[in-house]
Structure formats: structure tokens, C-alpha cells
Amino acid sequence: MNVLLTSAGRRTSLLQAIREAVSPLGGQVIGADLDPLAPALYLADVAEQVPRVTDAAYIPRLLDIVARYQVRLLVPTIDTELQVLAEAQGRFADQGCRVHISSPEFVQITGDKWLTMQAFADHRITVPPSWLPENLPAPDTLPERLFLKPRDGSASMHTYGIHRDELHKTLTRVPNAIIQKEMHGPEITIDAFIAQDGRPIHFVPRRRIRTLGGESIQGVTLSSNDHLGEWLTKVLNVAGSLGARGAITLQAFDTAEGYFLSEINPRFGGGYPLGYAAGGRYPQWLLEEIQGRTVESRLGDYRVGMYMTRTNTEIFTETPKW
């Protein structure tokens, strides 16, 4: 029961969470990366060098590693490898390896903020009112405050909060833009888990207290009393019906008018270590599914008020991995 973590990078805590699940089964964790100094490689049982994700040799190389170590589960971590792995999951399944990924359709939807808004609004999930540059209504019918971002963007690149008067000027600066009503209220992040049959199993809502270079470095888990738990369950049911599988990460606004879904990443989020500490044992549940066991739903079962604060830890070596 070996597990392969790709683009392992700085995902040392995710790697250790996987090891906690796989060790009792006698399995090992293999870390793969391009960078010989990727810290997670130094905590993995085995480190393997791979080409760039965009290289044609990437999937063949992973298939080779899967065969060599009889890998039963492959966990990708970065957005750029999701589409290619979603499409290749059948080839891995032929070797007895589950790729931890949603359906290709769900990966495509969530890779595009416009498609995400459309798909969830179609299922009556509250999302921020959204437009594309080619279907804008008359300017004076738009909300006064707007938020512009790329449909396929990440890490707050090319994002602008503006007055509607500035819309046409600002649009020229945003590649592949989506226009949304600017939402007021804290942004919340949710780690969640969907079973292989599409049932929502778990969620942990959390608030980012501080970020550094786009990474969440401080956060706290939130109560799902009032309407949050109910709204989240509805969102996760829709996600499951659209093809979400395994661990996913959601973003939402908590506003005076209720919760609004803004984004989904169909992978372990960078802040998942807090979800794990609060009770989201997602690697263990993935392994239970591989063993043919049914994972029971435990929505709402997590520790509220759990704080995480992150610091740097150094790994030293005089012999880089390659």
C-alpha cells in the first residue's frame, strides 16, 4: 500500500499526514519533484526525480514510478497537474493505482471561475453575481462596486476591486476576465471530503488570519452553527453530483446576505494541515476506500476554535537529492 505524492515541494505536513495513514498498513510514501531541494523529499521514504509537469514525459515517468513501487494511491498537489492527471486516471487504474482527483469535467469546471459560477448557480447555490466582458448589462444596472479577476487566475494575481465607472479601463489589464459584484464580509476557506460515490463526508471551515507570499500562515477553524453547515452540505452535495471526489478546498464569502461560493480547488489546499489537526483524516479515508471500505459521513464532526500558526523549519544537507 505505497503512496506517491507529486510536486511534493514544501508539502511536508501533508506528506506526514499521509504517512500516518499508510504506516500502519506497512506502506511507504514516495515523494516526487523536479527540485532536488524540495523539502518534502527529505521526509519521504523514497525521493524520485520527475520532469516538469508540462513535459510530455511527465505521465509516463509517473506510471513508471507507480509500477516500480506498486503505488496504490497518487496524490497531486498543484493546479497545473490536475487536468492531465484527471484525463490519465484510467491508465493509472489499469496498474491498480487510484489517482486522487475529481472527474475531468469537474476539474475543467473548477479551473474556470466563470464555469464554476454557472454550474453551481444552475443548482441553486448562492454565488456572487457575475458577468463576462461580452455579456455585460447596461453600466447603470451593475452594482456600484465590482471585483475583476482572471477566470483561470490564482494567488490574487491581476485582481482589482473597482467602482463601475472604472470598469472598461481596468478590463484591459485583466487577462481572460470575469466581472463580479464585490462582496463584503470575511472570506472563509473550507477543507472538505467527498466519497468515491459522490457523498459528502466531511468539512472543516476556517478563517485565514494572516498570509505570507500567498500562503496561509495563521488560521482558525470556525463553527458551522447558524446556516454555514446547512449551506456547506448543499454545496458539497452539488459538488459530488458534478464529479468532485476526495479532498477539495472551497472559498466562500460570509456576508450579511448569507454565504456565497467563490472558488473550488479539487485538491488538498495549502492550509489543509489545520483541517487535518481539526479532525479531517482525509488520507486515512482515501486508503479505506482503496481497501474497499465504505467511509461514513461525519458532517459537522471537527474541532472548532483550533488555531494554526506556521513557522519556517530548516532542513540541512551537504548532498542534495540529485
Add this chain to the structure above:
Amino acid sequence: MNVLLTSAGRRTSLLQAIREAVSPLGGQVIGADLDPLAPALYLADVAEQVPRVTDAAYIPRLLDIVARYQVRLLVPTIDTELQVLAEAQGRFADQGCRVHISSPEFVQITGDKWLTMQAFADHRITVPPSWLPENLPAPDTLPERLFLKPRDGSASMHTYGIHRDELHKTLTRVPNAIIQKEMHGPEITIDAFIAQDGRPIHFVPRRRIRTLGGESIQGVTLSSNDHLGEWLTKVLNVAGSLGARGAITLQAFDTAEGYFLSEINPRFGGGYPLGYAAGGRYPQWLLEEIQGRTVESRLGDYRVGMYMTRTNTEIFTETPKW
């Protein structure tokens, strides 16, 4: 023999390095911060809340902590507290506490890149040719490529590499600018230690391999063969004569024309954990000085080819410090 680490923040490895030096003497490390989630507080023996560095109550509060715990050494970590602590070091000395800081004059010189260039050039240290907006020569006598930055800047904010034709346009964007010849060649960082009597004791030159959000997350220590060791010894002798004391961090360019000093921070640098791992036991030497012992010079004595790679480590709590 207790030690106080101020603005402790994410300086967990520095805190642990200090503890390794102070524990054998039966001392404790007190961490002070404004933020109840500052990670270093959770590794300190005692955590103390302090106001903002800019608050008039900051120094009185530190003096109070020093008295309460009989602190013998205070180690500041961020630029904004250096000037105020350099000026107040006599008040701490009256309580038997050494502040780890250079002279007020040296802190003032190194807080201003123009003053730094002038002071070291006066002592025949190679620095990039530099000008102020008010003493620029005829444009066609300037180097073709220039680099603009604020005299008091940090973290690459408001910096521009430009052609001399763009100089006057770009100057309007740089507050409190210094104009320098653009240097070609890798930038190197040096952790160094100067004894209380101004003698250079130690250096560890390193190259930053990767940074994230302005922080060095991968690096390697460099050989001081060829001319680097000789040049560094000269720079550190001048620094000592100008008032540098204790641990300092230097930046230099390694160019085809030799080494050029670009910046000095009279404090422990963010990447100091690599210098420590390579043999720079600066906290121990500070404590030896406090005990009245003479620290012998060991220039060139460090491990070459030591790599550091940094990752996130999480601390969890349900009860923040305050």
C-alpha cells in the same frame, strides 16, 4: 543568565539557537511579541506581550521585562526597533542587560544606503558607484544601466533596473532614492560576527537559491577561497571600526570586477539558521562575552557546501497566548 528575544515572530530557529547556548548555563529564553499567535512564543520558555515597536511604551515595557526576569541579553530582530534600542542601550546596561546591537552611529549609517556607501568607500571598500538625485553628473557620463532604490528601503520595494535614458521618469516613482550602477553577478549574503572590542570574529558567505515572499527559503554556503575571504576580512575590520558589534548581515555582488558591498543589516538576518548550521555559534559567543571571556577570531572556519531548504511547520493551539 536569561535572554529576551524581541519581535520574536517566526524566528523559531534563532530562538532555539539561543536556547542551545543558554540552557547549559541554566538560563531561559523569553519571547516578546505583539501578536498572540507569533510562533516563536510557543517555543519560548516564557511569552510576554509588548506594545508596537513605535509605541512610546515599548522601551519601558522591555525594561520592565528585563528587571522582572533579570535578563542579561536582549536580542532584537527587526529593523524598526534597531535605532530606538541602540539609543536606549545604556538604560538596559544599567540593569545589567546587554542589548545585542551596534553603536547608534553604525545603526544610523546602515539604515541609509547612501551613508553606507559613503562610509565604506571612505575606507577603500569597493561599493557600486552611487549618486543622489541632487548630485548627478552629466547624463552621458553615467553608466548605461542603472539601479534605483530607496535609501531606507527593504524587501526590494520600489526598486528598478533601468537604462539611463529612463532615469528622470523613474526617479519620480522612488521615494528617497539612491542611484547606483547596475551590478552584474550573483548576489551573496554574509552572516558575520564582530566582538565587543570591534575585532572581526567570523563570517559565513552564502548564496540564496530561492526566496518566497522576500524570505530566503533555499541557500548554500560558499567557499571563501580566491579573494572573498580577504575582501570580507577588510569589510569586517572597517565595520568594526565604525561601531558594528555582534551578529550582522551583509549583502554583496560577486562581479567580474570583484566584490562590491551593497548593504549591511546590524542584526541577525532571516537566513541566519544556515550560518548557524555551518558553524556560526553567535549566541554562544554573545554569552561568552557577557561572562567576561574573550572570543577568539576564527575567520574562514565554517562548513562550505552546506545546503538549507525551508518548509512550513505548524503549531496548533486552542488557547492563544493572549
